[in-house]
Amino acid sequence: MLLFVISLAALVCAVAARPPLSYLENHFTAENESVEVRSAAIKRLLEVFGMDDPPAMHGHKQPPQYMLDLYNTVADVDGVTKDPYLLEGNTVRSFFDKLRSEQVEFRFNLSTVAITEKILTAELHLFKLRPQATLTFNRHHFCQVSVYQLLDTSKNNNTQDKKLLSSRLIPVHSTGWEVFTITQAVRSWMNDEGSNLGLHVVVRTLGGSHMDLKLIRFASGRDHHQSKQPMLVLFTDDGSRSTTLESIGDAEVTSDLPSAPMSGPPSRIARSLDYSEEEGASSPCQRQPLYVDFEEIGWSGWIVSPRGYNAYHCKGSCPFPLGQNMRPTNHATVQSIINALKLIKGIDTPCCVPDKLFSINLLYFDDAENVVLKQYNDMVAGSCGCH
Structure with a gap:
């Protein structure tokens, strides 16, 4: 009888310790979903870089010095293009x-x-x-x-x-x-x-x-x-060179890439007519860091340079009145006025988006172990504005 009681107690403890079936189902479903999402995201990122599959790993090989020198000529330490016209083609x-x-x-x-x-x-x-030394005195x-x-x-x-x-x-x-x-x-x-x-x-x-x-x-x-x-x-x-937001020609390319945002608190902004205390304080439209780490993605074996890059992203509000520091378009200025005066229902404030984009350069091994230098358009938010 004592043995039966001990066995029953052990069974109860085991059942109590085991997570419920619904929890296990949700856990495995979440895991599967995260794997699927990661796989889909990596596939989409490969498409951005013009590839169907990542090249085979060639981390043990050394790229030609000429290709390394060429990369350093056209790109800065983060891979951002110094001048879109330094390189013939892309x-x-x-x-x-x-x-x-x-x-x-x-x-x-x-x-x-x-x-x-x-x-x-x-x-x-x-x-x-x-x-050869024996022939150096040839005429x-x-x-x-x-x-x-x-x-x-x-x-x-x-x-x-x-x-x-x-x-x-x-x-x-x-x-x-x-x-x-x-x-x-x-x-x-x-x-x-x-x-x-x-x-x-x-x-x-x-x-x-x-x-x-x-x-x-x-x-x-x-x-x-x-x-x-x-x-x-x-x-x-390959015909994909951008003609939209890329900087044209001069030294503006490097000078327009500001350093990381200042560590101080964000400045206070003017309130729009429909802004209330309950909505809380909001930072003005500005550029924020967004670092893409190729090692975390699992691409460090075939990408030579860079190891990652700061893509940046735009975040913040575009309140009325829009100052020139917000780099607004005329359309955004008009939209902010319509929103502030409530002239038309359902008109939102302008959006904080990149108004200048720069290309980056990748130096990598392809499937045939050739080293490739390629420029990719519109990869870095150079500055942000209200549009």
Whole structure:
């Protein structure tokens, strides 16, 4: 009997300790809803950045120094565009040589470039190595480096197997990056993917004879560090450049980005005619911080820079009378007057909204491990006003 009582007591305690079924159902429903909401929100954010899915994680790889330098040229520390006209187009991609053959032949896979993108400029970046020590006293001081597009002789009755794209003189004893324009070839490859047979580099003396490749050497994808590998840099435009609230041209872009709001209490505002004490005090329309942290979203593995950015948001009231500090439009001024005088029912006060928007820049790895620099329009509230 005692054992039965103990068992019954234990059962009662267990039942009492267990949450009710309705609580468990609500809890799991809330969890499922939060997961669904997060998934939908991330999907929508990807659409803002022009992606269907996040690229694969490439956190262990190093981006080319050229792309890092370009990012720092066009963007500030928060990724905000310094000047919308510093960059040609709105997308820059870097591709490493996939052929990985000898130093005179290169090939690049451009399958990640959308056919709808406008090809603006394409550059072949080659790193010129120092001549071998035993050949440094060669009588040649300059050489002519020519870049050719390899052609398919079986198509269109081509009689030539290559087409000259770019040619110029280079000091024999120099070292560092050399850049050649190959826009014509890339445009033809985009029109016909099968025509992409690669590029061929020819080095000749000023007299026209072939030069010793031990004297003139370019780093190759097979034998040299990634920081010196041949690279194609492609400037394109996807047609989404904003013409609305973006600042135009001058240094106004950076100067119009004020620092974080002052820590002091908000100033008192003039009351509108329908404002009462019961509604409580309200701050005037102003810009407030809104930080987007890519690490919290789970994107830090493929985004190189920035780690996050301050999008800001506009918050506050637009009471009558609207002063110039509220940056009101004429329409907003008239609306506030109609609201204050109660001339028409149902007319609200003007809204506190961004009246200037700036773009940000993302430097990231795509699915093919190419590094991309892209500008996204209307991502940062530069200032707020009553509209």
